[in-house]
Amino acid sequence: MNSRQDRRRHADGSLPFSNEVEVDTKRRRAPESQSELERRVVDLIMHIGEKPGQTSLESNLEKLVTLLEGELEKIGTRIIETIIECAKNLPDKLTIYSTLVGLLNAKNYNFGGEIVEKLVTDLQTILEKEKHRHAVNLVTFICDLANCRVLSLTSVVEFLEGLLEAAGEEGVPQVRSDWFVYAVLRSLPWIGVELKEKKTEELENLLGGIEAYMQQRSRTHIRILQVWTGSTHEQEEYLECLHEQIKLLGGANWQEKHIARMYIAFDAVLGDALQHNLPTLAPPPHTPTSNYPLPHVVFRLFDYADCPEDGPVLPGAHSIERHLIDEELGWIIDLNEMNRKDCAEALLNYAHRASVPLPYVVLETVFSRVFTLPDSPQPRLFYGALLIELCRLQPNTFPQVLAQAAELLYDRAHEMQPVCLDRFVDWFSYHLSNFQYRWSWQDWNDCLEADVLDNKFILAKEVLEKCMRFSYYERILEILPESHKRLQPAKPDVIYPMEDETHPEFERARHFQALFQEKLTAEAMIEELRVEEQTGEGPEFDSTSFSVFFAVLLKLASKSFSHNFAALTRYHKTLKAVVANSPSMQQVLLSTLYGCWRNNTQMLLIIIDKLLKMQILDCNVVVVWIFNSEDAQQEHSRQWLWEMLNNSLDKLSKHVAKCTRDVDSLKEAKQRKAVKKDEEKEEKDDQEMEEEAAEIDGELLTKEAEVEALVESQKRIFLDVLMKFATALTARLKEQGDGAEKSLWYTFVQGRMRHVFLSHEPVIRAFSEELELELVANSDLDKRAIQVFAEFRALRA
Structure with a gap:
């Protein structure tokens, strides 16, 4: 079976697990090597629970336990590693693996001790590596091991208390504390019943600590992450929503019907097992470079009234089932993000599909990812392709529900x-x-x-x-x-009014057109554009001639993108010579480009992007044109203009990042050279080695100076952009008073300001202190106009 078929088999759960175990345990076979044994065992562990075939999952678990028990002495370490990897990466089968560990622990106490030690060690390492998604899966797995009598309930309580204690540290960002509280809340649906029955007081203390934390945490960041700016639609922050869901679950005596608790079938076996205590976990300390998951808003599009009356009922927004469904569908998307077809099939085969209105919960999950801020977990094109595939696989249901979703979004x-x-x-x-x-x-x-x-x-x-x-x-x-x-x-054709003989620039345009037809060189064209009688203080080039030249070039190259690229490349030297170190000439170029292609915004964006790559246009000139040009003023409601702004800023940031990497590479080369210095002493004289070192040092100093200047320029441009937004909002507030905040113009411009903050979050974060001095300390700015900065700063505060 080829690899693609194997992936499909894994995705649709069609592995005939029971047959594999029966054949391998009953059939006499030649001794296999340890590597072959490991591969077979790893495959069996990974695929347990996928479409059991003729026998039940409980029976397959018993057979797997028998097989693994006999191989613990040979490959015990590999078995432990595989189970922990599965717990990290396959959370939808978490209770299967906790039950597997419980059954093995009941038969081999030492194995239980080893996996517990390894589990805490791995969790420590994962936290240090900041792999928080894997870490929260292991926290839940640890809690579920108490249900399987692998861990004592006392040690699990102490483990959760330790996580909550880490959330209460002083002088750390709220996002760090949020993650530890989230890890505790997220594990409670698995362990809540046991804690309620046997550790009631400790459970109450945990919940009380969480309640106290939730009461005092800041909510400033929520608004910048919300899909809708008004209060009409429910938009809870993720931690607040989960807290409410846990409180509702606690009010129902922690009874839920969603989690498949496999260990219940083995209660008699697990009840007699010896239990272990967890080793102490020391959460890594916070450092200035520590990175934590950003908060997000829980996206809700449908409620129960939107779903068919004769079908399954959509769980309430604060039911724990809604949270578990959201998580499980999200896991499916993450596991199948490389293949839209496998992803669509896996979503349609969702284990709880019979108990939920599947098209509604799937579409809500997909759209929640499309609209996740600052950015979607996967490329947004993937979601579009996934929705098309879902419509193709279920043409009688998904297209109708998707149309309903589009209508709700439009409303x-x-x-x-x-x-x-x-x-x-x-x-x-x-x-x-x-x-x-x-x-x-x-x-x-x-x-x-x-x-x-x-x-x-x-x-x-x-x-x-x-x-x-x-x-x-x-x-x-x-x-x-x-x-x-x-x-x-508008019809997306090039606009070229100079074909009219009455146009004042008709003759000059015809002259340039003739020069282009004669294939005049770029160098000769520079001379054509140069002012004939050059004075010491006057401009070197005439702006009107340059505008006509560029308009004619765009007209002649208007047939396709490739024609435009070829023309720009051919006359790159001409353009560079005219606009170099001349923001005014770059403004002329932009205005001419807009005048020719304003009805084809795709062409505008692509040509501007090309001009930025060719370093004919500077990013700061594009910014000035967007905010100050009369041409751009009438386009402020258009998507392409803000796309151009963010593309330009992004291109600048990528250039800075590339130059920074070049500096790092030079530093590494210098270090390697120093290591080899002693070895080369015998082959080269001191003068030669000093010359090589001086050459590297000189190049490094030049590159460092270039990066320093670029970073300073980048900082100045971003500060300028955000200051322009704040100034415009302040001016509108002064003109219209309090009513301005509710106007369409104000909410639109404020939204675009949020757009810039979110699209360039890591870059702006690097100089947020300078930005604070520029915005917050500026007494001329209205505090409401810089509220977006407070929201942005609170994201990682």
């Missing part, structure tokens, strides 16, 4: 954060392009009379423009009803 679009609105536009236009652009546009009639800054109008207009990128102009006109002319995109 709530007026309160959607601009960054999330952009993601909705990108997904919806991509989805329509795969379904022949069929959509009931009449259902969106209310956007036709809306303001240009109303999110519903922006959504509809941007969706149609993005659809045009996947198709062609005439096709979009076909799908759009006659009544929706206001949404109709």
Whole structure:
């Protein structure tokens, strides 16, 4: 069986586990090598619980225990490592592995001790490596081992108390404390019943400590992470939501029906097992470079009223089942993120599909990831492809529910954060392009009379423009009803008015056109653009001639992207010579480009990106043009303009990162050279070695100076961008008073400010102190205008 078939077999749970065990235990076979034995055992452990076939899972567990017990002496270490790896990476089968450990511990006490020691050691290492997702799975696994009589309940309580104590440390960021509280809360559904029955007082103390922590923690960060800016729709922060779900579970005596507790079937065997105590876990101390998971908001789109009355009921938002379903579907997506088809099949084969309205919970999980801020866990194109695959596999249910979801999102679009609105536009236009652009546009009639800054109008207009990128102009006109002319995109042709003989620059344009047809060289073109009578103080090049030259170049190259790239490459020297160290000429270039391609925003974005790569345009000039140009002012409601801003800032950050890596490489080369110095002494004289060292030092100093200047420039540009937002918001507040905060303009600009903070979080974080001095200490700025900075700072506070 090839590897792809094996992956599919693993994904759909079709491994005939019972047959494998029966054959391997009954059939006499030749002695196998240790490596072959290890591979066979690892495979059996990994695939336990996947479509048991003719025999029950309980029977398969017993057979596997018998097999493993006989091999502990040979490959006990490998067995322990495999079980822990499975507990880390396959949390949906966690209770199977805890039961397996319990049964092995009942038969071999030493094995139980070894796996407990290894478990705590691995957890310590994982925490030090900041792999928090794996760590929380191991915390839950440790708690479940108490249910299987591997660990004493007392030591598990002390373990949880230790985690809660770490959350109470002073002088550490809230995100660190949040993670430890989350780890405790997340494990309680597994161990809550045992604690309630046997350690009631300790459980109450744990819950009391969590309650006290939740009461005092800051909530400033929540608003920047919310999908919707209003209070109409439920948007709880993840830790607050889980806390409420645990409180509701506690009120129900910790009784839930979702977790498959495999150990119950073996209660008689496990009850007589000797138990172990957990070694002490020392959470790694916080350091300035420590990195913790960012908080997030729990996304809710559907409630029980949206689901069919004759089907399964959607669990309530504060039921623990809703949390467990969300987590399990998220695990499926994470495990199958490399293959949309396997992922779709695994979601449709969800173990609890009969007890939940599957299309609704799956779509809510997928959209929660699409709209996760600051960024989605997987590339957003993956989610679009996954939704198409789900519609293909279940054409009678998923397309209808997906249309219902799109309608709900449209209805709530007026309160959607601009960054999330952009993601909705990108997904919806991509989805329509795969379904022949069929959509009931009449259902969106209310956007036709809306303001240009109303999110519903922006959504509809941007969706149609993005659809045009996947198709062609005439096709979009076909799908759009006659009544929706206001949404109709402009024809995406190049604008070139100088063909008209009455145009004042007609003769000059014809002259440049002739030069291009003669294939004049880039060097000669520089001379054509140079001012004839150059004075010492005057400009070297004429801005009008340059604008005409560039417009003609764009017109002649307008046939395709490749024609544009070829023209820009051919006249790279010309462009570089004219605009080098001249922000005003770069502004002329941008204005000319906009004038020619304003009806084709895709072409605009691609050419500007190319000009940035060719270092013809500077990022700070693009920023100034976006905020100060009259041309850009009329485009502020358009998605492409903010896409251009963030692309430019991102390109600058990547350039800084590359130069920083170059410096690190030079430092490593210098270190390697120093190590080899003694070896080369015999072959080279001191002068030669000193010259080589001086050459590396010189290159390193040059590169370090370049990086320092780039970082300073990057900092100045980001500060300038954020200051422009804050100044604009302050001015509007002074003009319109308190009512300004509720205006469409204010919420839109504030949303775009959040967009910049979220899109460049790591970069802005590096100089947040300077930003604080620039914004917070500036008495001219209204405190409400810089509220976004407080939200941003609280993300990792």
